[in-house]
Amino acid sequence: MASTSEERLNFINSKLTNTTTPTRSVADGYELATDAKDSFSIIKALKESCGFTWMMDRCGVDHLEDETESKRFEVVTHLYAPDTNERIRIKTFTDEKESVPTLIPLWRGANWFERETWDMYGIEFSGHPDLERILTHHEFQGYPLRKDYNPENYQELSEPLPIHFDDDPSLEDEDPLEANQWINIGPSHPATHGTLRIMAEVNGEIIKRTNLEIGYMHRCFEKMGETHKWNQIIPYTDRLNYCSSAMNNVGYCRAIEQMIGVEVPEAGQALRMILSEFSRIMDHFVCVGTNAVDIGALTTFWYSFAPREKIYELLEEYCGARLTVSLTRVGGMAYDLPEGWLKRAEEAVTYIEKQMKLVDGLLTKNPIWISRTKGVCALDQESSIQYGYTGPLLRATGLNFDLRKVEPYYFYDQVEFDIPIALNGDVYDRYLVRMEEIHQSCRIIRQLLKNFPTGPMSIDDKRITLPKKEDVYNSIEGLMNHFMLVIHDVQVPKGEYYSFTEAANGELGFYCVSNGSGWPTRIRCRGPSFAHYQAFPEMIEGKMIADAVAGLGSINIIAGELDR
Amino acid sequence: MKTAPKGSPDVNQFIFTTKAKEFLAWGRKHALWPLPFGTACCAIEYMAVVGPKYDVSRLGAEVVRFSPRQSDLMIVAGTIVEKMSPILKRIYDQMLEPKWVISMGACATSGGFYRAYHVSQGIDKIIPVDVYIPGCPPTPEAVIQGITQIQEIISKKAKS
Numbered sequence: 001m002a003s004t005s006e007e008r009l010n011f012i013n014s015k016l017t018n019t020t021t022p023t024r025s026v027a028d029g030y031e032l033a034t035d036a037k038d039s040f041s042i043i044k045a046l047k048e049s050c051g052f053t054w055m056m057d058r059c060g061v062d063h064l065e066d067e068t069e070s071k072r073f074e075v076v077t078h079l080y081a082p083d084t085n086e087r088i089r090i091k092t093f094t095d096e097k098e099s100v101p102t103l104i105p106l107w108r109g110a111n112w113f114e115r116e117t118w119d120m121y122g123i124e125f126s127g128h129p130d131l132e133r134i135l136t137h138h139e140f141q142g143y144p145l146r147k148d149y150n151p152e153n154y155q156e157l158s159e160p161l162p163i164h165f166d167d168d169p170s171l172e173d174e175d176p177l178e179a180n181q182w183i184n185i186g187p188s189h190p191a192t193h194g195t196l197r198i199m200a201e202v203n204g205e206i207i208k209r210t211n212l213e214i215g216y217m218h219r220c221f222e223k224m225g226e227t228h229k230w231n232q233i234i235p236y237t238d239r240l241n242y243c244s245s246a247m248n249n250v251g252y253c254r255a256i257e258q259m260i261g262v263e264v265p266e267a268g269q270a271l272r273m274i275l276s277e278f279s280r281i282m283d284h285f286v287c288v289g290t291n292a293v294d295i296g297a298l299t300t301f302w303y304s305f306a307p308r309e310k311i312y313e314l315l316e317e318y319c320g321a322r323l324t325v326s327l328t329r330v331g332g333m334a335y336d337l338p339e340g341w342l343k344r345a346e347e348a349v350t351y352i353e354k355q356m357k358l359v360d361g362l363l364t365k366n367p368i369w370i371s372r373t374k375g376v377c378a379l380d381q382e383s384s385i386q387y388g389y390t391g392p393l394l395r396a397t398g399l400n401f402d403l404r405k406v407e408p409y410y411f412y413d414q415v416e417f418d419i420p421i422a423l424n425g426d427v428y429d430r431y432l433v434r435m436e437e438i439h440q441s442c443r444i445i446r447q448l449l450k451n452f453p454t455g456p457m458s459i460d461d462k463r464i465t466l467p468k469k470e471d472v473y474n475s476i477e478g479l480m481n482h483f484m485l486v487i488h489d490v491q492v493p494k495g496e497y498y499s500f501t502e503a504a505n506g507e508l509g510f511y512c513v514s515n516g517s518g519w520p521t522r523i524r525c526r527g528p529s530f531a532h533y534q535a536f537p538e539m540i541e542g543k544m545i546a547d548a549v550a551g552l553g554s555i556n557i558i559a560g561e562l563d564r
Numbered sequence: 565m566k567t568a569p570k571g572s573p574d575v576n577q578f579i580f581t582t583k584a585k586e587f588l589a590w591g592r593k594h595a596l597w598p599l600p601f602g603t604a605c606c607a608i609e610y611m612a613v614v615g616p617k618y619d620v621s622r623l624g625a626e627v628v629r630f631s632p633r634q635s636d637l638m639i640v641a642g643t644i645v646e647k648m649s650p651i652l653k654r655i656y657d658q659m660l661e662p663k664w665v666i667s668m669g670a671c672a673t674s675g676g677f678y679r680a681y682h683v684s685q686g687i688d689k690i691i692p693v694d695v696y697i698p699g700c701p702p703t704p705e706a707v708i709q710g711i712t713q714i715q716e717i718i719s720k721k722a723k724s
């Protein structure tokens with residue numbers, strides 16, 4: 001949990017002169033309420049005088065059903081102070097008639113977050129350059145995350161959005177041999193992994209400008225979160241970053257457990273860590289493998305897919321599914337470990353290390369790989385922070401920041417591992433960081449397997465976890481307990497919480513709001529890919545198209561967590 | 565059947581008769597070129613089908629082509645959202661005859677567990693489907709079975 005102190009609180013309050021309500025300490029950091037017109041100056045002061053220099057998330061909440069709120073909407077911004085390791089939540093109240101000042105002058109990355117908030121809630125942001133549809137299609141009517149929008153109100157699209165740029169220059173009177181051409185890449189294109197669309201203006205092979213279109217995978221995760229109960233959402237979280245499903249399960253359940261105020265027993269924690277690290281390995285292997293395929297190296301793909309199959313076997317043995325595992329529950333894990341699983345996990349680690357050496361041998365010193373990736377699509381540290389980068393991409397720019405070290409959860413402070421960093425932030429450095437992280441994950445898993453704690457996997461609380469199957473079949477109490485919990489699910493107390501874990505791509509945040517009714521009010525997922533993809537034009541403008549393909553593979557955009 | 569003179573090879577070992585139509589179908593079914601219309605989690609599982617363990621090249625269907633002009637089997641692997649539907653239709657229309665479609669997974673088939681405003685509730689509203697593979701995601705074995713069913717469809721059609 002985030003640290004807060006009285007002294008810092010007084011300091012923050014002394015810097016914020018124009019607020020009406022003072023900052024206060026809450027379970028997940030500091031919290032501050034503002035109205036729309038003061039919000040910009042307050043956030044600016046937080047950034048410039050209090051060290052909250054990173055913007056992690058900005059989203060909307062609809063309070064239609066809550067009579068105690070005087071204004072209908074809320075824009076919630078989460079900031080982070082890297083020097084003091086503190087978090088603050090700024091709640092800006094607004095309604096349909098009022099607009100909220102944009103934060104783009106403070107963080108370029110605020111652009112998409114605000115566009116999404118407008119798309120979902122219709123909250124206006126004054127000063128925002130293009131409030132257009134981002135996740136839903138351009139013919140969409142209404143604002144889907146508003147409470148009065150029926151989730152089954154399907155809206156069909158007749159025609160895809162034509163290629164366009166912000167300010168259309170007329171191409172007509174230019175010499176056609178010199179003129180820039182418009183080309184459309186994706187969404188059904190091998191290099192864009194099926195769901196990303198890049199509209200590019202090119203001159204020969206050089207990309208002059210780009211316009212990204214996303215939303216081709218917008219499956220309404222957040223709306224589904226409001227129409228299901230807490231435990232029912234776990235399968236939906238699998239499908240956020242489906243290359244490393246288990247990590248999303250862990251991140252989500254941890255958020256709910258923090259809201260309820262319980263902690264999983266040691267064995268459950270250790271297993272969550274093992275499964276998370278295996279997922280990280282899978283994710284990195286897919287990224288490296290497909291990155292190499294995209295620029296023509298097919299062999300690497302076969303080598304990097306083999307360890308995934310090994311991990312799939314472990315997962316299948318544990319929970320029956322290979323990819324979409326749903327293996328956590330609020331309050332613990334879904335199952336006990338099968339006999340001999342730990343030993344097979346150990347063997348899998350050995351195999352992964354062997355396979356990693358092969359991939360390493362194929363790429364790391366390969367002159368073709370180096371010339372295609374070194375110095376390609378780099379993004380410097382300053383811009384990375386502007387866009388809210390986290391995870392391997394941020395570490396590839398030389399910043400040593402990993403939530404497992406900064407804010408250790410579970411046993412991350414008791415296992416030994418190193419955080420790899422690289423300096424240039426280009427495709428090659430990202431590759432190196434990922435490969436070393438695979439190695440470090442193997443180290444973590446080995447230590448955990450060696451000292452695997454004994455005891456139950458889940459907490460023993462009838463209001464939170466299901467009883468054992470023997471009890472359900474053999475005793476009326478067990479049966480009733482099972483029924484009640486399945487029908488009513490866990491009860492999450494009224495409140496809100498922003499919880500985060502270090503997922504394969506970076507900070508995976510879940511901001512959950514409960515009104516105590518048994519149904520979630522808001523489930524917000526801050527997927528790292530959303531922040532990462534936004535900076536892509538900055539990486540590729542002025543470069544060759546082929547470089548853009550290499551760059552896209554290296555930032556590992558997973559559509560499920562980009563569009564949710 | 566007359567036996568061949570002693571010492572000369574048995575011609576029946578080398579000759580078989582068939583209809584041109586069936587012969588063509590036989591060739592087609594063992595050389596399917598899939599276009600993976602992969603959008604989501606199912607696409608990752610499809611990668612596993614192509615990968616070394618399940619190795620779909622055993623069925624002759626490993627030459628994955630992303631160009632609709634070069635492929636005859638469309639495998640829709642993943643959720644199709646409303647924004648994507650017109651694009652799916654366009655790509656399907658661009659494929660040359662004869663062509664087949666596999667709908668892989670619950671999402672492509674019916675929208676899966678996304679009963680939500682932006683998710684198309686089944687691709688058969690947009691394009692014709694030959695084989696539906698259940699699962700979320702389907703196991704690689706199921707995908708392989710789906711491909712063999714396409715093969716059966718091809719040879720049955722030639723015989724009819």
Ligand code: SF4
Nearest residue numbers: 605669670671700701
């Ligand atoms: S069917 Fe399941 S695995 Fe396949 S795309 Fe849909 S949610 Fe993902």
